[in-house]
Amino acid sequence: MFPEANKGWSYEDCKATADWLMAQTDVRPTIGIVCGSGMGGLADMLKDQIAFNYKDIPNFPQSTVHGHAGRLVFGTLKGRPCVCMQGRFHLYEGYPIQKITLPIRIFKLIGVETVILTNAAGGINQDFKVGDIMIIRDHLNMPGFAGNNPLVGPNDERFGVRFPCMSDAYDRELQQMAMDVGQELGYGDFLKEGVYCVLGGPSFETVVEARMLHKLGVDAVGMSTVPEVIVARHCGMRVFALSLITNQAVMDYDSEEKANHDEVLETGKQRAEQLERLVSTMVTKIEHNNNYA
Numbered sequence: 001m002f003p004e005a006n007k008g009w010s011y012e013d014c015k016a017t018a019d020w021l022m023a024q025t026d027v028r029p030t031i032g033i034v035c036g037s038g039m040g041g042l043a044d045m046l047k048d049q050i051a052f053n054y055k056d057i058p059n060f061p062q063s064t065v066h067g068h069a070g071r072l073v074f075g076t077l078k079g080r081p082c083v084c085m086q087g088r089f090h091l092y093e094g095y096p097i098q099k100i101t102l103p104i105r106i107f108k109l110i111g112v113e114t115v116i117l118t119n120a121a122g123g124i125n126q127d128f129k130v131g132d133i134m135i136i137r138d139h140l141n142m143p144g145f146a147g148n149n150p151l152v153g154p155n156d157e158r159f160g161v162r163f164p165c166m167s168d169a170y171d172r173e174l175q176q177m178a179m180d181v182g183q184e185l186g187y188g189d190f191l192k193e194g195v196y197c198v199l200g201g202p203s204f205e206t207v208v209e210a211r212m213l214h215k216l217g218v219d220a221v222g223m224s225t226v227p228e229v230i231v232a233r234h235c236g237m238r239v240f241a242l243s244l245i246t247n248q249a250v251m252d253y254d255s256e257e258k259a260n261h262d263e264v265l266e267t268g269k270q271r272a273e274q275l276e277r278l279v280s281t282m283v284t285k286i287e288h289n290n291n292y293a
């Protein structure tokens with residue numbers, strides 16, 4: 001029924017990688033962070049680092065996108081044990097969707113309880129500006145509508161149930177915490193909330209595609225995060241995610257703007273410091289049992 005079932009991403013494959021990592025480091029992270037395009041600086045905040053190149057980790061895919069260094073970094077962030085993916089995988093790189101999300105299951109098997117995901121995204125909401133940080137409240141999984149969901153294939157109950165709920169995918173307490181922390185840090189002017197839509201990429205949106213997403217109630221569009229969120233929720237981890245609005249999606253045929261990856265990376269650089277402060281302050285407030293301190 002499933003000819004390629006579990007090829008390279010079975011429970012045993014994930015466990016072998018998790019055991020290999022645990023044998024190389026004493027750090028036992030309860031928080032896992034995924035860095036979006038141009039946001040790899042988040043990983044550099046970790047102290048007492050033990051870092052692995054993806055190419056040296058058994059079973060791991062390789063990063064192929066500029067702005068994704070391809071390192072898994074263990075360390076502490078303000079004293080909290082963390083693990084950070086300095087570079088993620090995307091559908092358009094050509095990996096099966098289950099392979100893209102394999103690191104999230106490895107997070108689970110090494111003891112991570114809360115996953116913080118970041119991404120670069122195009123602004124669809126007309127009130128958003130480049131440089132805004134959007135706390136993700138909900139997502140629209142376009143590839144999922146066509147059956148491209150990371151949970152396709154036999155379900156392994158050791159990870160989670162066959163039909164996981166997604167209406168509570170984004171932890172509400174963590175969203176509130178981000179809002180509170182953002183206010184404390186003086187980020188009120190550029191901290192927003194909204195709906196993220198994932199598309200397959202790698203081409204950016206046409207004008208009519210961007211207009212359609214706007215009509216559907218989407219606030220920001222990108223090419224990642226949602227598969228990771230689905231897998232994290234399937235195996236019972238708490239999820240917080242945010243988008244940095246790196247560019248405005250073009251919605252007008254007269255516009256001279258052209259979406260491009262250089263602009264995406266440049267905006268990431270400009271907001272890096274504030275993004276790092278927001279995430280690191282949140283990390284200090286997430287208790288070991290992952291309650292809001």
Ligand SMILES: O=P(O)(O)O[C@H]1O[C@H](CO)[C@@H](O)[C@H]1O
Pocket residue numbers: 035036037038065088090118119120121201222223224225260261264
């Ligand atoms: O989602 P992240 O990894 O931040 O990257 C975003 O930026 C790239 C496009 O510039 C795409 O990969 C898009 O998904």
Ligand SMILES: Nc1nc2[nH]cnc2c(=O)[nH]1
Pocket residue numbers: 120121122123199201203204205221222223246247248249259264
């Ligand atoms: N699909 C998509 N992904 C992005 N990543 C960063 N900006 C964009 C964008 O405008 N569209």
